[in-house]
Amino acid sequence: MDTIKVNFENGIDQVEILKAAQILKDGGVVAFPTETVYGLGADALNEEAVQKIFRAKGRPQDNPLIIHVVEEDLSAYVQEVPPKAQMLMDTFWPGPLTIILKKTDLVPLKTSAGLDTVGVRMPENDTAKALIKAFGGPIAAPSANISGRPSPTNYRRCVEDLDGLVDMILGDGNAIVGLESTIVDYSVEPPRLLRPGFVTLEDLRKVDGSMVYDEAKTRAQEEEIPKAPGMKYRHYAPKAPMTLFLGAAKDVEEAVLQEMEKELLLGKTVGVFAPEERKTVYNNKNIIFVSMGKEEDLADISRNLFEGLRCFDDHGVEVILSEGFPEVGVAQAIMNRLKKASAFNIVEV
Ligand code: TXA
Ligand code: MG
Numbered sequence: 001m002d003t004i005k006v007n008f009e010n011g012i013d014q015v016e017i018l019k020a021a022q023i024l025k026d027g028g029v030v031a032f033p034t035e036t037v038y039g040l041g042a043d044a045l046n047e048e049a050v051q052k053i054f055r056a057k058g059r060p061q062d063n064p065l066i067i068h069v070v071e072e073d074l075s076a077y078v079q080e081v082p083p084k085a086q087m088l089m090d091t092f093w094p095g096p097l098t099i100i101l102k103k104t105d106l107v108p109l110k111t112s113a114g115l116d117t118v119g120v121r122m123p124e125n126d127t128a129k130a131l132i133k134a135f136g137g138p139i140a141a142p143s144a145n146i147s148g149r150p151s152p153t154n155y156r157r158c159v160e161d162l163d164g165l166v167d168m169i170l171g172d173g174n175a176i177v178g179l180e181s182t183i184v185d186y187s188v189e190p191p192r193l194l195r196p197g198f199v200t201l202e203d204l205r206k207v208d209g210s211m212v213y214d215e216a217k218t219r220a221q222e223e224e225i226p227k228a229p230g231m232k233y234r235h236y237a238p239k240a241p242m243t244l245f246l247g248a249a250k251d252v253e254e255a256v257l258q259e260m261e262k263e264l265l266l267g268k269t270v271g272v273f274a275p276e277e278r279k280t281v282y283n284n285k286n287i288i289f290v291s292m293g294k295e296e297d298l299a300d301i302s303r304n305l306f307e308g309l310r311c312f313d314d315h316g317v318e319v320i321l322s323e324g325f326p327e328v329g330v331a332q333a334i335m336n337r338l339k340k341a342s343a344f345n346i347v348e349v
Helices: 014-025 047-057 083-092 126-135 155-162 201-207 215-224 249-265 298-314 331-341
Strands: 004-007 030-032 039-043 066-068 097-102 117-121 168-171 182-185 192-195 242-246 270-274 287-291 319-323 346-348
Touching: 004 014, 014 030, 014 039, 014 126, 014 168, 030 126, 039 047, 039 126, 083 097, 083 201, 155 168, 155 298, 242 249, 242 331, 249 270, 249 319, 270 298, 287 298, 298 331
Parallel strands: 004 168, 030 168, 066 117, 097 182, 242 319, 242 346, 270 287, 270 319
Antiparallel strands: 030 039, 097 117, 182 192
16 A cells, blocks of 8 residues: 655644545544554444554554544543543643543444443543544544554654555654653543553542552453453564563662673673663674663653664664663653563563
């Protein structure tokens, strides 16, 4: 398929937005930027269109899609909005927060992958907002990567994965958040955090103190039953196997250096993933060092994370050694993605 590709380098071009909206109305698929990661969109209420998303991404059919809106009135798509969920919307929308609620029959089971719930998000990015507005309805959109790959956070990575597989790709620079939205489930009581993101557990609890997050339980359920089915697959993964090192900075450093030497002796192409400041520590011309961003700036690390993971593939790296962080604030989301990228191959030192 010929993919129409448009990168807004000098602001949004409304003519192209209208073209993209028409493609969606005709049941096509369009990749577009959001503030979290790029998404692959289709008419959320059109089963055939939604099916094209699954096909293009190679996404398992039991993995539900979230829908993107620009209007606060959700009454057509969800049965009810609990008061606390409403307060979260008032606080964080538009922004990187997805709320799962009981869906109405208008939302096809294809979109929700057979579940009686649907995730709803109001994105903040101008191109995303213009597209949803021009389309005039909810857009179903998972991250715009081939299933299992790190989510694309810029136009180039989107094209890399989806050129020839989708009708149109829109671009407008780097996603400013860089991690997929925080997902909370209000179809259960008490509400649960299912996927940590830039809106942190602490942020959520300031609005709703009853919010529960049980990482081990969430992970176990993800692997067993289709609550958040997307998470049972190896996710966000670069091609090379990755090991994640956790512990005190000095110990981590030592362990990574040791492992690095070992793999180099085996003739492997070794990649090291760590904050910028650590570059001097892993100063070895035989390895590929990829910077996560500034150590003290978790927003910077969030923004760079997926692009960094993809850089290892560009260099044909065979083994990736990554530093981890104490899981406070946004680092909880960063660690969630790193653990998945490593397929939980974690060394505690
Ligand atoms: O930031 C984001 O959320 C991006 C942008 C494009 O908006 N989208 C995104 O979608 O990350 P996706 O499909 O890659 O991740 C959504 C996750 C999946 O793991 C899916 O299984 C889970 O949300 N999910 C979707 N609907 C659900 C539901 N009704 N119940 C439980 N989990 C659900
Ligand atoms: Mg995804």
